[in-house]
Amino acid sequence: MSxxxxxxxxxxxxxxDGEFEYILSHFTSRKFKKHQFxxxxxxxxxxxxxxxxxxxxxxxxxxxxxxxxxxxxxSDWWITDYNAYFNQTEATINVDCIExxxxxxxxxxxxxxxxxxxxxxxxxxxxxxxxxxxxxxxxILSTLNNNxxxxxxxxxxxxxxxxxKVPKKLIASYLGVSRETLSRxxx
Amino acid sequence: MSxxxxxxxxxxxxxxDGEFEYILSHFTSRKFKKHQFxxxxxxxxxxxxxxxxxxxxxxxxxxxxxxxxxxxxxSDWWITDYNAYFNQTEATINVDCIExxxxxxxxxxxxxxxxxxxxxxxxxxxxxxxxxxxxxxxxILSTLNNNxxxxxxxxxxxxxxxxxKVPKKLIASYLGVSRETLSRxxx
Numbered sequence: 001m002s003x004x005x006x007x008x009x010x011x012x013x014x015x016x017d018g019e020f021e022y023i024l025s026h027f028t029s030r031k032f033k034k035h036q037f038x039x040x041x042x043x044x045x046x047x048x049x050x051x052x053x054x055x056x057x058x059x060x061x062x063x064x065x066x067x068x069x070x071x072x073x074x075s076d077w078w079i080t081d082y083n084a085y086f087n088q089t090e091a092t093i094n095v096d097c098i099e100x101x102x103x104x105x106x107x108x109x110x111x112x113x114x115x116x117x118x119x120x121x122x123x124x125x126x127x128x129x130x131x132x133x134x135x136x137x138x139x140i141l142s143t144l145n146n147n148x149x150x151x152x153x154x155x156x157x158x159x160x161x162x163x164x165k166v167p168k169k170l171i172a173s174y175l176g177v178s179r180e181t182l183s184r185x186x187x
Numbered sequence: 188m189s190x191x192x193x194x195x196x197x198x199x200x201x202x203x204d205g206e207f208e209y210i211l212s213h214f215t216s217r218k219f220k221k222h223q224f225x226x227x228x229x230x231x232x233x234x235x236x237x238x239x240x241x242x243x244x245x246x247x248x249x250x251x252x253x254x255x256x257x258x259x260x261x262s263d264w265w266i267t268d269y270n271a272y273f274n275q276t277e278a279t280i281n282v283d284c285i286e287x288x289x290x291x292x293x294x295x296x297x298x299x300x301x302x303x304x305x306x307x308x309x310x311x312x313x314x315x316x317x318x319x320x321x322x323x324x325x326x327i328l329s330t331l332n333n334n335x336x337x338x339x340x341x342x343x344x345x346x347x348x349x350x351x352k353v354p355k356k357l358i359a360s361y362l363g364v365s366r367e368t369l370s371r372x373x374x
Contacts, residue, residue: 060328068331070324083321093328115313119306126302126309129316134270136323137257141247141280143330144255144363176331 001052002027004076005104008050012127013120023121026110032097038080039095045084047105051075054101055165059173060093069174072098072162078128098166148177149185188239189214191263192291195237199314200307210308213297219284225267226282232271234292238262241288242352246360247280256361259285259349265315285353335364336372 005027006020015023027050032038038056039045049056051073058071058079070093073079084091085108115122142151152175156163163171172182192214193207202210214237219225225243226232236243238260245258245266257280260266271278272295302309329338339362343350350358359369 060331062332068328070327070331082317082324086317086321115310119309122306122309122313123302126313126316129313129320130269130273133316133320133323134273136320136327137269140257140323140327140330141255143327144247144257145249 001102002029002104004052005050008076009121009124012124015120019118019120023114023118024104026114027104027106029102029104031102032100034097034099037094037096038103039084039091039093041091041094043091044088045081045091046107048078048080048082048085048108048111049073049095049103049105051077051079052102052104054103055098056095056101056103057098057166057170058093058095067173068176069170072159072166072170072174074159074161074165078132098170143176148175148181151175152182152185188289189216189291191239192237195263196308196311199311202307206305206307210301210305211291213301214291214293216289216291218289219287221284221286224281224283225290226271226278226280228278228281230278231275232268232278233294235265235267235269235272235295235298236260236282236290236292238264238266239289239291241290242285243282243288244285244353244357245280245282254360255363256357259346259353259357259361261346261348261352265319285357330363335362335368338362339369339372 002024005024006015009015009023038049039058041061053075056073056079057069058073058081059067059069061067071079079095081091081093081095083089088108111125115125142154155171155175168182168186169179172179175182189211192211193202196202196210225236228248240262243260243266244256245260245268246254246256248254258266266282268278268280268282270276275295298312302312329341342358342362355369355373356366359366362369
């Protein structure tokens with residue numbers, strides 16, 4: 001399954017078998033059960049996670065106990081609390097499993113080591129970070145425009161596989177609308 | 188004034204005089220007047236902009252003609268339509284000047300050339316992109332939590348200089364609240 005990671009890197013830069021093996025040796029593989037936490041608020045965040053299989057969510061719980069979903073992740077996606085990970089601070093969000101999941105863990109130390117040793121991996125992570133930045137900017141724009149129906153349709157169009165795995169109430173939380181509002185345009 | 192750029196890069200990686208001159212030779216300097224556009228919706232976006240002086244805003248205009256502010260930029264900040272810039276597509280946002288501004292322009296071709304030639308510049312831009320990603324994620328979280336007063340106070344705390352340059356109605360647009368709401372907790 002680690003070929004998923006190789007394929008993702010090779011969309012941006014070619015690798016020899018030896019290079020990929022070396023890169024992979026910096027990751028550790030882990031399995032998590034449905035509902036299990038990978039990142040928990042107030043704790044440190046040693047790892048970024050590349051998803052091999054399953055489905056996860058990153059979310060914040062507000063003062064009233066309401067969950068706000070920041071991000072989903074399916075196979076071939078990355079997920080963690082990036083603020084806490086990059087700045088080595090306490091987590092302010094949680095990441096847990098919507099279903100059983102298998103991930104490759106990359107510590108910040110190993111990420112920085114790989115980037116320093118291999119220019120092409122620094123290039124890969126710069127490109128991924130740029131793409132992530134754009135995706136968040138698009139999300140902010142769609143929130144500002146604040147048309148939940150359009151946002152729902154765009155999400156469905158971009159990530160049809162999400163809708164097979166993720167319960168509607170979580171999609172509603174991601175879009176920042178009530179479940180009733182969602183059901184008006186998703187039936 | 189280009190020392191601002193050097194200082195920013197050197198916060199992440201040291202440069203020799205020769206290296207910085209080489210990097211700077213890939214930028215062009217431009218001055219813009221208050222209200223002048225740097226990026227305009229539906230047009231191509233050849234450049235990313237490093238702000239030397241002045242104050243700019245990036246915003247989207249919705250179907251009802253309402254402006255939604257995505258980002259401000261003061262000196263030492265970067266601004267453009269990153270989706271259009273990186274993917275070489277049409278702009279979906281505008282960038283214009285809140286006051287007379289001077290910027291350094293970096294085309295995508297020159298950015299990629301510098302990153303390919305100089306590992307340390309690829310490293311610099313990866314770090315900047317990570318920081319930008321985190322800032323957007325924090326913004327999304329604060330929007331989801333949806334407490335305009337807290338968001339206003341955090342903005343004031345993070346960027347006190349914004350409040351000297353930016354009219355209140357633009358701050359309100361950035362926070363996604365009415366001017367009346369803003370004036371309730373900003374007086």
